[in-house]
Amino acid sequence: MLKSIALIIVSVMNLATTPQTPAKISSPVVETSMSKSELGDLQEKQVHFPNGDHYWSKRIDFTASSAKRFRFTWVIEGKNGTFRYLDRQQGKAAWKTIPLQNPLPKATGFITTDKTSTILSSPAFYREQTHETIYDLSSQASPVSVQETKHGYALTYSYPIEKQTTAEVWALQSPATLIDWKQPDLNVIWSGLDMHENQKWLAKGFYVKSPSTYRPTGKNVYWRIPDNYLAASFIKTGGSRAADDLGWVMLQTALSAQTKAGYWKSGPCSTWLLNDYNIGCGFYDTRFNTDLAELLLRGYQKYQERQFLQATLTYSHYLFKHIDQEKIVIKQGDRQGWLVPDYGYEGKHKQSNASLNHMLQEVNYLYRLYLQTQEEKCKLYAERILEGIRLLGTKWIRSDGNLHYAYLPDGKIGMQDYPYLTYNDLLETQSLLQRVYGQKDPVLQRLMDAKKKWMDAHGVTGYRVQESKNDVAVDVDH
Structure with a gap:
């Protein structure tokens, strides 16, 4: 779904080269x-x-x-x-x-x-x-x-x-x-x-x-x-x-807006979601929710506020449930990956599109949560989604060099991508893969290279030029 997203990208200097546990904060x-x-x-x-x-x-x-x-x-x-x-x-x-x-x-x-x-x-x-x-x-x-x-x-x-x-x-x-x-x-x-x-x-x-x-x-x-x-x-x-x-x-x-199920509702009705997928008011948007869940995780690391950690863990359980119920399975020989539809709804609805940027953010969030909690399920689900993206490979690249926005319910890939949001997500994914596995992914790199070439050719500015390194690990009992 195309939305106007105000993104403020600011480079932050990291003063520590290794994760540190901050002093307890009241x-x-x-x-x-x-x-x-x-x-x-x-x-x-x-x-x-x-x-x-x-x-x-x-x-x-x-x-x-x-x-x-x-x-x-x-x-x-x-x-x-x-x-x-x-x-x-x-x-x-x-x-x-x-x-x-x-x-x-x-x-x-x-x-x-x-x-x-x-x-x-x-x-x-x-x-x-x-x-x-x-x-x-x-x-x-x-x-x-x-x-x-x-x-x-x-x-x-x-x-x-x-x-x-x-x-x-x-x-x-x-x-x-x-x-x-x-x-x-x-x-x-x-x-x-x-x-x-x-x-x-x-x-x-x-x-x-x-x-x-x-x-x-x-x-x-x-x-x-x-x-x-x-x-x-x-x-x-x-x-x-x-x-x-x-x-x-x-x-x-x-925290007060988080539902008992674990997510945050988008209150209004979206006419195109209603018409195309029978998704009505109060729907679940994976990007907005996962963005907030990541902020809560970062907030816990910054403030050591237990309620922020609990809220993001509760959301992760809902995300797992959404993936289990809605996922699109992609197979290639013995390989199998998942694509995750962007939207959920409590009422009866059709399966929605699966956007590249939404899925990358889910991967990034789950890897971050894994690094914090060492919960293997987070890493497993991140790997499955990443494998789904990999299996489509260069099909994500359009003929003009830009990236397609989403995998559609009819099996096609299409829609207009954001100017640089997806590139930033890819950069973050590569950084996290380096931390978790010690290496970056060549398929994602091809997508990044194509997107970068397209952005530069079309005068797109504002994208990140370096990986985020300002993360702090905090010990947690869970």
């Missing part, structure tokens, strides 16, 4: 509360980090309407405040720093005073719809107002009070510097992290604009995607205190 303390008023239901979340940082979010679901406006007010300590934000006017993005004064631009902002460092969300206002989607109404929220006080600044969010709408705000605060803007790489990294326009970070998770093939859809419709591109940058790239804090918060938030 878990953040999470507090949640709910209260009711005549206007609506208020939900609050507080996350207190061992390093002294503090994340909080406030959300009110209005159950009544009023001509008045609802206000959130909170105080930032310190003087000489500044507000740093990404100005995206006229299609260009540029960092701007202005005095912390009234009113603030409607943007995710980075506030600095002589006492604190804060990341402040843009005002979020929306109406929840069916199938884990929202209709964005943020244009109706007022810009954040600023009032200088004796000890700091009072910041106020103002929203319309309209029944069946929701208002939200979140912030991350620290007595230390959250992001060192003197590091040029961090300016580049954070300029690509959209938290309030085409993507939104909200109390229930990560949302992106709904594709035209999804229902519901529309200019202002966003859906909660199982994957999280922001968390991917925070976990894989890091580089700042803010990334470490927000990465943990986002992974912890994702």
Whole structure:
């Protein structure tokens, strides 16, 4: 399935040449509360980090309407405040720093005073719809107002009070510097992290604009995607205190959306999945799910958070079940491999296509999980999928040198591949094969060489030029 995937590829320097086990890390303390008023239901979340940082979010679901406006007010300590934000006017993005004064631009902002460092969300206002989607109404929220006080600044969010709408705000605060803007790489990294326009970070998770093939859809419709591109940058790239804090918060938030079966549903209906495969709303997307499961594994390695490990292990069992039930068996003489359909659904449905990039990510995830847990089943299933890819060999290569996207239910190979996503996946697979077996795969190398030649001939940039080496092994009892 062709989707618009925002990928931020950043090279990370690995300071260790051998896996190391980090020191034990204390878990953040999470507090949640709910209260009711005549206007609506208020939900609050507080996350207190061992390093002294503090994340909080406030959300009110209005159950009544009023001509008045609802206000959130909170105080930032310190003087000489500044507000740093990404100005995206006229299609260009540029960092701007202005005095912390009234009113603030409607943007995710980075506030600095002589006492604190804060990341402040843009005002979020929306109406929840069916199938884990929202209709964005943020244009109706007022810009954040600023009032200088004796000890700091009072910041106020103002929203319309309209029944069946929701208002939200979140912030991350620290007595230390959250992001060192003197590091040029961090300016580049954070300029690509959209938290309030085409993507939104909200109390229930990560949302992106709904594709035209999804229902519901529309200019202002966003859906909660199982994957999280922001968390991917925070976990894989890091580089700042803010990334470490927000990465943990986002992974912890994702846990509540995991089903009892072990996966994360794509809530909306996809018209082409429904028409072609009878796959309805609330389907299972192997790429989005496996991406998130890999992040949870990396999150466990980074934070030593047991609940992240348990969540990814639970998902792996569901992935095994999906493979067992849906797999396409490819045979060639005595050799046998598997291709894994991209989608699953709890209702009766037809077998879907099996995309090369989806399967490579499954292979990569299972090898990573094997390296972490030494669970042989992970390696066995990864080998079976890899063998299925190998048995098709150069059939994956199109006549123009690009790669085909997927193996189709009718036995043909076709569809348009992404510009460079599959190449990055292949590079990662080769790196993992080197770690597990001490050698790379020649069939995959031929696919990589063909894709690389096609990318260079067509001016495609942004693909990875080196293998990922920033992995840390952590001992685990399971």
